[in-house]
Each structure stands twice: as C-alpha cells, then as structure tokens.
Amino acid sequence: MSATAELAAPVVRVSDMDKWYGNSQVLYNIDLEVAAGETVCLIGPSGSGKSTLLRCINHLEEINTGSVEVLGDLMGYRMHRGRLHELHERDAADQRTRVGMVFQHFNLFPHMTAVENVALAPIKVKKENKAEARAYARELLGRVGLAGKEDHYPSQLSGGQQQRVAIARAMAMRPKVMLFDEPTSALDPELVGEVLAVMKDLALTGGITMVVVTHEMGFAREVADRIVFMDSGRVVEQGPPAQVLDTPRSDRTKAFLSAVL
Numbered sequence: 001m002s003a004t005a006e007l008a009a010p011v012v013r014v015s016d017m018d019k020w021y022g023n024s025q026v027l028y029n030i031d032l033e034v035a036a037g038e039t040v041c042l043i044g045p046s047g048s049g050k051s052t053l054l055r056c057i058n059h060l061e062e063i064n065t066g067s068v069e070v071l072g073d074l075m076g077y078r079m080h081r082g083r084l085h086e087l088h089e090r091d092a093a094d095q096r097t098r099v100g101m102v103f104q105h106f107n108l109f110p111h112m113t114a115v116e117n118v119a120l121a122p123i124k125v126k127k128e129n130k131a132e133a134r135a136y137a138r139e140l141l142g143r144v145g146l147a148g149k150e151d152h153y154p155s156q157l158s159g160g161q162q163q164r165v166a167i168a169r170a171m172a173m174r175p176k177v178m179l180f181d182e183p184t185s186a187l188d189p190e191l192v193g194e195v196l197a198v199m200k201d202l203a204l205t206g207g208i209t210m211v212v213v214t215h216e217m218g219f220a221r222e223v224a225d226r227i228v229f230m231d232s233g234r235v236v237e238q239g240p241p242a243q244v245l246d247t248p249r250s251d252r253t254k255a256f257l258s259a260v261l
C-alpha cells in the first residue's frame, strides 16, 4: 500500500453492522475498514457469515442495523438519537457498477464468446461504445492470460479459464473495489494456481482494492495486507498475515487454522 493510499478515506467502511435472515441473526456488530489499494483476505469456517458480509458490502443484501459505506457513499441504516435512519446516498444498482464481484460459480453466458461476456456489461449498463468495449475486453483477457482464447465459448474453456474470464468481466466495469467469494473453491485442484496467480497480479500491480474470501492460506499469507478471521457471524480477530496465521490470539482462530493448515 502506498503512503497516499494510507491517507485516503477507506474504500469500504462497515460500522456496527448486524444482519438477520428472518428470525436468525447471521452477522453481529461487524466493524471492517478496507483502505484504498489494500487486499484483505476473509477467512473462517463454513457458515461463519463471510459470503453474507460480502453481499452486504455489495448491497445484494439489506442490513438490519449499522452502516455500510463504499467509496464514500453511505448505504444502509444508522442509529441516531435512538432512531433508525435509512441511508441511500447512491442507488444500489449504481453503486454495484463501481464494485466488481467474482463468485465461486462463474455463470458466464454459454452462447457468448469470452470477449462478448466481458464486454456485455460495459455496453449494456454503461452504454460504452461497442468497439471500444470489445477492445478493452481483449486487453483484459490478455491480462488474465487468455490471449488467443478471446473468441472461445465457455464450453471450450477449462474451469480455470472460465473463472479468469469472470475476473476480466468484473474488471471491465473499471471497479474501484473487487470482491471475491471463494473464486477457486469449485475448481479442480490443478486449476486453482492459475486463478490465484491472476488475483495476485491484480493485487500487487493493479492498485485495486480487494476483499477475498478464501480457504487458500498460502495465497492469504503471500498476498493479503491483512487477514480477517470470522466465526459465528463475528469478526474474531484481524491483523497482518504472519500475526493471524502464526500467532493467533483467539482459541477459535487456532482451532480453525489447525484444521485447515
């Protein structure tokens, strides 16, 4: 992270946020800040609320209390003088165009080539010029190591290649933040490395802010500026990779790490 990035306001700021699904609370008092250019890896057991937190950051889920601020725009709810105020400084759909998200299942359109998949949203949502959007899509596909595969259909690509197309597709909207939800969990083991390599490249050279939910501890150790450990809907501890992975403070972190490492 550069010195200027450290001085800037956080790109993501989640404050005292609770999330319920119906009668069951799944996130408790979440406080999380992500600085510009920072890469944060979110780790924790299945069901601990990692995906829900990402979905709240991207306004795919409504929060119950607290606030979520992305790129300086508050969304969600804040308690003020004992009353709950709804905050919508920016339309959720508009906000999502500034946040890229990559899921475990890439869901490319099967009837469209790699380039068409990547250029679709810039053309449809941002009304970009078609030729320019396709040219930028080709550039991004090159960046994720898919030069020569631009005109292939998803069925002609491996799972790792499809996930790299999905990363290029998210990048095509020129997001300020990228959220990754276990992007390698559905891949055959031999395809995991190529996707992690692309993410590492983005993190180290892209200047982009990233929040990555992952079980890949090697990646987290090498690439994360900070690791956040969640359990049972709470942020249990966070810190630099060496601190969280090698000298965890909480017994829950220790137990999780001894199970996955």
Ligand code: ADP
Pocket: 021, 026, 044, 045, 046, 047, 048, 049, 050, 051, 052, 053
């Ligand atoms: P993680 O990504 O860490 O595995 P999730 O955020 O997916 O955890 O889930 C957190 C908790 O919320 C789990 O108990 C899960 O069963 C529950 N949950 C997730 N999505 C929904 C939903 N749409 N409706 C109800 N409960 C949900």
Ligand code: MG
Pocket: 050, 051, 052, 181, 182
């Ligand atoms: Mg999940």
